[in-house]
Amino acid sequence: xxxxxxxxxxxxxxxxxxxxxFAERTIRDVFHQFNYKEIRTPIFESTSLFARSIxxxxxxxxxxxxxxxxxxxDSITLRPEGTASAIRAYIQNNLGESLPLSKVYxxxxxxxxxxxQAGRLRQFHQFGAEAIGSPTAETDVEIxxxxxxxxxxxxxTSYSLQINSVGDEECRPKYKEIxxxxxxxxxxxxxxxxxxxxxxxxxxxxxxxxxxxxxxxxSMPLITDHLNEECSKHFExxxxxxxxxxxxxTVNGRLVRGLDYYTKTAFEITSTELGSxxxxxGGGRYDLLVKELxxxxxxxxGFAAGMERLMMILEKKGITPPKQNPxxxxxxxxxxxxxxxxxxxxxxxxxxxxxECDLLSRSLKSQMKEADRQQAEFSxxxxxxxLESGKALLKNLTDHTQQEISVNDIVGFFNK
RNA sequence: GUGGCCAUAGUUCAGUCGGUUAGAACGCCAGGUUGUGGCCCUGGAGGUCGUGGGUUCAAAUCCCACUGGUCACCCCA
Numbered sequence: 001x002x003x004x005x006x007x008x009x010x011x012x013x014x015x016x017x018x019x020x021x022f023a024e025r026t027i028r029d030v031f032h033q034f035n036y037k038e039i040r041t042p043i044f045e046s047t048s049l050f051a052r053s054i055x056x057x058x059x060x061x062x063x064x065x066x067x068x069x070x071x072x073x074d075s076i077t078l079r080p081e082g083t084a085s086a087i088r089a090y091i092q093n094n095l096g097e098s099l100p101l102s103k104v105y106x107x108x109x110x111x112x113x114x115x116x117q118a119g120r121l122r123q124f125h126q127f128g129a130e131a132i133g134s135p136t137a138e139t140d141v142e143i144x145x146x147x148x149x150x151x152x153x154x155x156x157t158s159y160s161l162q163i164n165s166v167g168d169e170e171c172r173p174k175y176k177e178i179x180x181x182x183x184x185x186x187x188x189x190x191x192x193x194x195x196x197x198x199x200x201x202x203x204x205x206x207x208x209x210x211x212x213x214x215x216x217x218x219s220m221p222l223i224t225d226h227l228n229e230e231c232s233k234h235f236e237x238x239x240x241x242x243x244x245x246x247x248x249x250t251v252n253g254r255l256v257r258g259l260d261y262y263t264k265t266a267f268e269i270t271s272t273e274l275g276s277x278x279x280x281x282g283g284g285r286y287d288l289l290v291k292e293l294x295x296x297x298x299x300x301x302g303f304a305a306g307m308e309r310l311m312m313i314l315e316k317k318g319i320t321p322p323k324q325n326p327x328x329x330x331x332x333x334x335x336x337x338x339x340x341x342x343x344x345x346x347x348x349x350x351x352x353x354x355x356e357c358d359l360l361s362r363s364l365k366s367q368m369k370e371a372d373r374q375q376a377e378f379s380x381x382x383x384x385x386x387l388e389s390g391k392a393l394l395k396n397l398t399d400h401t402q403q404e405i406s407v408n409d410i411v412g413f414f415n416k
Numbered sequence: 417g418u419g420g421c422c423a424u425a426g427u428u429c430a431g432u433c434g435g436u437u438a439g440a441a442c443g444c445c446a447g448g449u450u451g452u453g454g455c456c457c458u459g460g461a462g463g464u465c466g467u468g469g470g471u472u473c474a475a476a477u478c479c480c481a482c483u484g485g486u487c488a489c490c491c492c493a
Contacts, residue, residue, distance in 0.1 A: 004484075007484085007485095058491095059490080059492080060491085060492080063417080063491090081493085110493080112491095112492080112493095114417095114490090114491070115417075115418090115488095115490090116485090117486080117488065117489095118487065118488090119493080120491090120492075120493080124493065125493090126493055127493095128493090209489085209490090257492095258492055258493095259492095275487080276487080276489085277491090277492070277493080279492060279493060282492080304493060306492090308493080329453095331452075331453095333451050333452085334451085363446090364451060364452065365447090365453080366445090366446085367452090367453090368452050368453040368454095369454085370453085371453060379452075379453070381451065385451085397453065400453095400454095402452095
């Protein structure tokens with residue numbers, strides 16, 4: 001085998017694509033019902049856009065981006081997530097000037113150069129949405145409710161929602177200092193990873209998977225106890241609305257998102273049906289990002305979710321997409337009838353009826369086998385005899401019944 | 417980036433203590449008295465045993481390296 005797809009990339013084969021289309025269709029339906037409109041941005045942007053928005057110190061920017069120089073020497077990066085591009089487009093196209101609130105969604109490939117494992121690829125696919133221009137808790141909850149609705153709509157029940165508030169530019173720095181002081185007292189007992197984070201991102205230490213770290217930090221102060229009045233009120237409102245909407249959640253004061261731009265609400269949806277990479281979706285509020293990227297102060301909320309992880313669950317649950325099988329397979333009983341079969345198949349197709357016939361000059365038996373393999377609903381055998389009499393037997397391949405139909409009005413028969 | 421496990425037909429796998437023509441199932445192709453699929457029967461095609469070294473009279477089998485896959489860590493969707 002000479003060529004293989006690049007490590008961490010995968011082909012979505014014809015046998016799988018109908019499942020993807022089924023999921024994508026459902027996702028788009030939900031987005032449209034919540035009145036979010038699609039935004040399609042380029043899959044590469046200036047490296048600095050991502051560095052600025054996601055955060056220089058995050059793992060994504062620090063070691064996972066696909067970055068290269070184009071021929072003019074500009075530094076280009078394949079998008080590692082969708083929000084930065086959406087916000088860039090929002091600012092560049094002055095979307096905020098014509099509407100107070102922009103509700104957009106996206107769906108497409110993202111790129112991160114990590115070691116592949118279950119539920120993690122280097123080219124993977126995300127869908128997500130952004131509500132740009134609203135400070136209200138109602139908007140946070142709309143985003144969360146919409147995310148949940150997508151999974152419900154797809155028949156997935158094995159998920160749980162965790163929420164937190166990560167504060168704002170006023171209360172978070174204060175809390176971080178308090179936490180840092182606490183962490184420094186036990187720094188020598190923490191894992192090396194956590195020790196490194198004390199200075200740069202102390203809240204990550206609380207989110208550590210290391211059991212010993214968890215024990216050591218069990219009684220540490222949580223951000224939820226150090227929110228200022230505005231953040232606290234916002235958080236209470238989010239919780240009250242979730243309850244009002246009947247959406248179960250748990251508050252996890254240790255939840256931190258991997259991107260720097262989040263403020264106030266952060267949430268994550270995890271599934272027990274996945275492996276170690278169990279996050280189905282994550283999101284939250286980012287009130288400072290638009291301004292950070294050169295726009296006006298524009299409070300916003302959004303989320304992103306992984307397609308591959310969703311597909312893993314759909315497959316595991318045995319959820320099957322609608323079949324894309326032909327309505328009818330027309331078989332030629334002899335050589336002289338082949339041209340008629342081709343013409344008629346073509347006529348059915350151009351009249352909106354999915355149909356198939358043999359292109360390989362195969363025997364009648366092989367053609368029938370093919371009709372079966374394609375799971376065609378009907379088969380029709382046509383030879384000189386049928387063309388002379390104008391009548392042929394239409395066979396229902398599911399219940400094995402047959403009926404005589406007029407050969408010259410097949411299109412009419414299926415279109416009625 | 418680090419570590420564990422794995423690599424034999426298209427696919428899933430078997431292959432004894434190293435031993436001579438490397439097997440099965442499914443899939444694919446062709447037939448089963450000359451015009452009807454699914455089940456069944458018969459036959460057929462299809463493998464540099466991941467690659468390169470080494471040990472040996474002899475390697476799919478033992479050893480080493482590399483490549484790829486996979487799972488986990490890290491991190492995240």
